[in-house]
Amino acid sequence: MYFAMFMLVILLVSGAIWLLDIVVLRKKRQASALGEVADPWYVEYSKSFFPVILLVFTVRSFIVEPFKIPSGSMMPTLLAGDYILVNKFTYGLRVPILNKVFYPIGQPQRGDVFVFHYPPDPSIDYIKRVVGLPGDKIEYHDKQLTINGQVVSLDFIKPYQYALNVNDETGDARAVDVTASRLSEQLGAVKHEVLVHDIMNQYAPGSPGDRLMQGETITVPEGQYFAMGDNRDNSSDSRVWGFVSEQYLVGRAFFIWFNFDQWHRIGQSIG
Structure with missing residues (x-):
């Protein structure tokens, strides 16, 4: 958000100077000098x-925007260090900075990997998967997701090992090897993979995650979405901070265009 605001300021300032020169300044220079004046x-x-800033600003605001994945909350679909592209018009064309839709095109679909402004701090962008649409009734108990009374199918693929950064008793970060179950999940028309750990998460009392663990069914309000990370037990998502408002939507992630450490991931589609 801050970068877009910075680009807009530079665009307006450079455009204003160029226009002022065409209308006023150039004529004054020519009137006070003989011949061509630099x-x-x-x-x-x-x-x-x-022209360059205008092109970049237009592309980033209305067509496609690059992002870097900073954490492992979307593993195994996305890894920390993936550089991705996000479609900016799938969920409607929006006024830059204000993020208000001025030309509706579509809405998030269940199973989409979407980027949005983090509800507790909209200056930060988050990426998760759309699990619940407006009006959906969500249950998540004993690692099993249920939507509108229908149990979401899970099929075991194989164990999945990765390094997880944790803080020890001194507060220092260290890498710990953990093993999760790699499962195939079907959300709407999207079949993707998730990670599930043999641990019991703890959530703040009264939070959506705590209510779900108590067996409560949560209904997604109108204009809101319920988001979850594919790394189900290592993700700060709607279970922690609540729903994603339509006004915070940024776009749908669709393509991995670079990864410095794992070149084989370049060119993979995101589903």
Whole structure:
């Protein structure tokens, strides 16, 4: 969000200088000198930067935007270090910065991997999977997801080992090898994989996660979405901080375009 605001400011300033030069400044220079007069440095920079910034700003705001995955909450679908592309128009064209839809196109579908502004702090972008749509009734008990009374099928694939950073008793971070179950899950038309650990998560009293663990059914309000990470027991998601409002939607993740450590992941689609 801050980067988009920075780009918008640079775009407006460079465009204003260029326009001011065309309308006023250039005529004054020509009137006070004989022959051709070189443009001042700030006009030259504005003329050079404005078209480039306009193109980048338009592409990032309305077509596609790159993001980097910072954590393992979406494993095994996405790994920390993946560079992904997000479709910015799938959920409607939005006014930059304000994020208000001015041309509706579509809505998130169950199973989408979507990017959104983190509800407790909208300046941060998060990525999770759409589990619950407006009006859905969600249950999640004993690692089993149920939507509108229908149990979501899970099929065991194989064990999955990875390094997890944890804080020891001194507060220092260290890597610990953990093993999870790699499962295949069907959400709507999307078949994907999730990780489930043999642990019992703890949630703040009264939080959605705590209510789900107590066997309560949660109904997703209108204009809201219930999001979960594919790494089900190592993800801060709607179970922790609640629903994702439609006004916080950014776009749908669809493509891995780079990974410095695992080149074989380049070019993979996200589903």
